Amino acid sequence: xxxxxxxxxxxxxxxxxxxxxxxxxxxxxxxxxxxxxxxxxxxxxxxxxxxxxxxxxxxxxxxxxxxxxxxxxxxxxxxxxxxxxxxxxxxxxxxxxxxxxxxxxxxxxxxxxxxxxxxxxxxxxxxxxxxxxxxxxxxxxxxxxxxxxxxxxxxxxxxxxxxxxxxxxxxxxxxxxxxxxxxxxxxxxxxxxxxxxxxxxxxxxxxxxxxxxxxxxxxxxxxxxx
Amino acid sequence: xxxxxxxxxxxxxxxxxxxxxxxxxxxxxxxxxxxxxxxxxxxxxxxxxxxxxxxxxxxxxxxxxxxxxxxxxxxxxxxxxxxxxxxxxxxxxxxxxxxxxxxxxxxxxxxxxxxxxxxxxxxxxxxxxxxxxxxxxxxxxxxxxxxxxxxxxxxxxxxxxxxxxxxxxxxxxxxxxxxxxxxxxxxxxxxxxxxxx
Numbered sequence: 001x002x003x004x005x006x007x008x009x010x011x012x013x014x015x016x017x018x019x020x021x022x023x024x025x026x027x028x029x030x031x032x033x034x035x036x037x038x039x040x041x042x043x044x045x046x047x048x049x050x051x052x053x054x055x056x057x058x059x060x061x062x063x064x065x066x067x068x069x070x071x072x073x074x075x076x077x078x079x080x081x082x083x084x085x086x087x088x089x090x091x092x093x094x095x096x097x098x099x100x101x102x103x104x105x106x107x108x109x110x111x112x113x114x115x116x117x118x119x120x121x122x123x124x125x126x127x128x129x130x131x132x133x134x135x136x137x138x139x140x141x142x143x144x145x146x147x148x149x150x151x152x153x154x155x156x157x158x159x160x161x162x163x164x165x166x167x168x169x170x171x172x173x174x175x176x177x178x179x180x181x182x183x184x185x186x187x188x189x190x191x192x193x194x195x196x197x198x199x200x201x202x203x204x205x206x207x208x209x210x211x212x213x214x215x216x217x218x219x220x221x222x223x224x225x226x
Numbered sequence: 227x228x229x230x231x232x233x234x235x236x237x238x239x240x241x242x243x244x245x246x247x248x249x250x251x252x253x254x255x256x257x258x259x260x261x262x263x264x265x266x267x268x269x270x271x272x273x274x275x276x277x278x279x280x281x282x283x284x285x286x287x288x289x290x291x292x293x294x295x296x297x298x299x300x301x302x303x304x305x306x307x308x309x310x311x312x313x314x315x316x317x318x319x320x321x322x323x324x325x326x327x328x329x330x331x332x333x334x335x336x337x338x339x340x341x342x343x344x345x346x347x348x349x350x351x352x353x354x355x356x357x358x359x360x361x362x363x364x365x366x367x368x369x370x371x372x373x374x375x376x377x378x379x380x381x382x383x384x385x386x387x388x389x390x391x392x393x394x395x396x397x398x399x400x401x402x403x404x405x406x407x408x409x410x411x412x413x414x415x416x417x418x419x420x421x422x423x
Contacts, residue, residue, distance in 0.1 A: 078309070079306075083306060215305065222299070223288075225288075
C-alpha cells in the first residue's frame with residue numbers, strides 16, 4: 001500500500017474518531033507550528049556539511065531530516081532498517097529529501113566508543129560510515145564496551161580497504177571527541193535530551209517539527225507533506 | 227493484615243474476571259471501557275512526542291486527515307514506534323485502564339459508594355505513561371521525571387530496559403481492579419451475584 005493510499009484509508013477509518021478528536025486537536029490554521037528556525041541557524045545545522053548525508057545538499061533540499069542516532073539504541077536500529085530505508089529508496093532517490101545523520105551516544109555505554117569509531121571512519125570514507133552504522137544496528141546484541149572496538153577493527157578489516165587499526169586507534173584516543181561533543185551540545189540545545197532516535201524535520205530549509213523514536217514512513221512523509 | 231487486601235488466591239483472580247465480565251456485559255459500560263482505553267492509548271502515545279503533537283497535531287496548518295494520520299501512526303502495531311513487546315505491554319495497560327475505570331464508574335454510580343481502590347487506577351495510569359515505549363531509548367515523560375532526581379541513566383540498569391514500569395502498571399491496575407471488585411462482593415450486577423464459589 002502506498003503512503004498516500006494508507007493515509008486515505010486511515011483518514012476514512014478515522015472519520016468517527018475525528019468527531020471526538022477534532023475538539024481536542026484543533027482543525028484550523030490557528031495552531032502554533034514550530035518556530036520558523038532556518039536549518040542554517042539551527043544548532044544541528046552548524047557545520048552540518050561535515051557529517052554524512054543521503055540525497056541532495058541538506059541546505060538546498062525540498063525537505064531535510066537531521067537524525068541523531070546512538071549505535072546502541074534498538075529503536076534507532078528499527079528506524080534505519082525500516083523507515084530510513086524506505087525513505088531512501090523513494091524520496092531520497094527522487095531528490096526530494098536529504099537525510100543527515102550525526103552519531104549521538106546517550107544510551108548504552110558501548111554506543112560511545114562506537115560513535116568515536118563512526119566519526120573516525122567517516123573522516124576517511126563516507127560510504128564506510130553508512131556500512132559500519134548498518135553493521136552496528138544489525139549486530140547490536142553482540143556488542144559491549146569490552147569488545148566493540150575489537151569487533152569494529154575486525155569488521156573494518158574484512159569489509160573495507162581502510163586502515164582499520166588506525167581508525168580504532170583514533171576511536172580509543174577519542175581523536176574526534178570535538179565532533180561528538182559538538183553533536184551532544186547541539187542535540188541538547190535543540191531539545192533532544194537523552195532520547196534517540198531524535199529526528200529534526202525541515203521543509204524548504206525551515207524547521208517544521210521534531211520526532212522522538214522510530215517514526216513510521218507515513219508519519220514522516222505526512223509531517224513533511226511529501 | 228495487608229495480605230487480606232492482596233489477591234493471593236485463585237478465587238481472587240476469578241472474582242476480578244467475573245466482576246469485569248458482568249460489568250462489561252452492560253453495553254454502556256463496555257462502550258465506556260473502550261473509549262477510556264482508546265483515550266488512554268492516545269494520551270500515552272502522544273506523550274512520547276510532545277513537540278510533534280504541539281507543532282503539527284494540535285497546532286500547525288495540516289488538514290484534519292493528516293493530523294489523524296499522525297495520531298494513528300503513534301499507536302503500537304500501526305506505527306513503528308514500539309517493538310512488538312513494548313506495543314503489547316502498552317495495549318495490555320490501556321485495556322486494563324479501560325476495564326478498571328468502567329468498574330470504578332459502575333461502583334460509584336450503581337452502588338453509590340466511594341471510590342475506594344481507585345487510587346491504584348491512578349498509580350496504574352501514571353506508571354503506564356512512564357513505561358510506554360522503549361524507556362531505555364528515551365521516554366520523554368520518564369526521562370523528565372528521572373532527571374528531576376539526577377537519575378536519568380537509572381533506567382539503563384533495568385534488565386528489561388524500562389519494560390518493568392509497564393509491568394508494574396499492570397500489577398497496580400490489577401490490584402486496583404481487585405480492590406474495587408472486592409468492595410462489590412456480595413452485591414449483584416443485572417441480577418447476577420458477585421461471588422465466586
